[in-house]
Amino acid sequence: MEFNDLKIFQTVAKYGSVSKAALELNYVQSNVTARIKLLEKELRTPLFYRHKRGMTLNPEGKRLLEQSxxxxxxxxxxxRTFQDKSNPSGVLEIGIVETVMALPDILASYYSKYPNVELSLKAGVTDLLVQQVIDMKLDGAFVTGPIKHPLIEQVEVIQEKMVLVTKEKSFSIEEMTKKPLLLYKKGCGYRERLESWMKAEGIIPKQIMEFGTFGTIIGSVAAGIGITIIPESSITDMVANGTVFCHSVPEPYHEITTIFIRRKDSYITSTLQCFMDEIVARTRLEHE
Incomplete structure (x- = not known):
């Protein structure tokens, strides 16, 4: 069995299709099919249910997927342990919540120093990104903290002020019972703060509309559809030109801390270590 066969198997499992896997891997379909059949022969068991729409993992296939x-x-x-420590390279997979305003400065500095590193950024809500770091699907992630988990190591990046954002200049707390709340999916730290505040005040929202991106949420607020809660720094320009308006959030819900996390027991590659060094350097500048 070759390690490449496991990569081919994972790709077929991901897409449920030999043709799509072949396209992704830049192989001919017959080669992909042959490697899957060889793998099944070596393991002495089928790994997929084959049907007209493609291929679906059977129980043995699911078992191999986890092991692979x-x-x-x-x-x-x-x-990675043999990488040149002074000249890191390879792929660094980082998760982000979409409104980390410190990220562009960190990325710009990192890129200028280590051009051989390929950064892959994956957006998501805090709970999802934490789990992906724990499962070692991400090297690290910027999330809302603090995080209490025995496998997680964290460093504070920035503290920000949370605000409610509306299309209208005037606002009262009762508005949250009259207009939809436009929020990220469950697991978002911003949403958790707002829901905790509403619970403490006994407020029942009219409706919660879930969105996947910051652009969609703030665009919908600007269109007058509803209300959201986000860090004030993420909408400075829109507030300045009067597109939307900010409203204060009371203590203890008005501050949010963005942290960078990694799995504590995983090996710190030179690529990741250099990235974390940039975060620490940025944090020091913020406090000077």
Whole structure:
């Protein structure tokens, strides 16, 4: 069995299609099909249910998928231990909540120093990103903190002020019972703050509309559809030109801390270490 066969298997499992996997891997379809059949022969068991719409993992396939992730993750970690510490390279997969205003400065500085690193940014809500770091699907992530988990190591990046944002200049707390709340999906730290505040005040919202991106949420607020809660720094320009208006959030719900997390027991590659050094340097500048 070759390690590449496991990569082919994972790709077919991901897309549920030999043709899509072949396209992703830049292989001919017959080669992908042959490698899957060889893998099944070596393991002496089918790994997929085959049907007209493609291929779906059977129980044995699901079992191999989990084991292959562990194997390939171990191989990648072994390779990273031999990287040139002074000239990191490779792929660094980082998760982000969409309104981390400190991120562009960190990225710009990091890119200028380490051009051989390929940064892959994946947006999501805090709970999802934390789980992906724990599962070692991400090298690290910017999330809303603090996070209490025995496998998580964290460093504070920035503290920000949370505000309610509306289309109208005037606002009263009763508005949250009259207009929809435009929020990220469950697991978002901003949403958790707002829901905790509403629970303490005994407020029942009229409706919660879930969105996946910051642009969609703030665009919908600007269109007068509803109300949202986000860090004040993320909408400075829109407030300045009168597109939307900010309204204060009371203590203890008005501050949010963005942290960078990594799995505590995972090997720190030179690529990740240099990235974390940039975060620390940025944090020091903020406090000087």
């Amino acid at each position: 992730r562990v194997i390939l993750s171990g191989i990648e970690e072994m390779k």
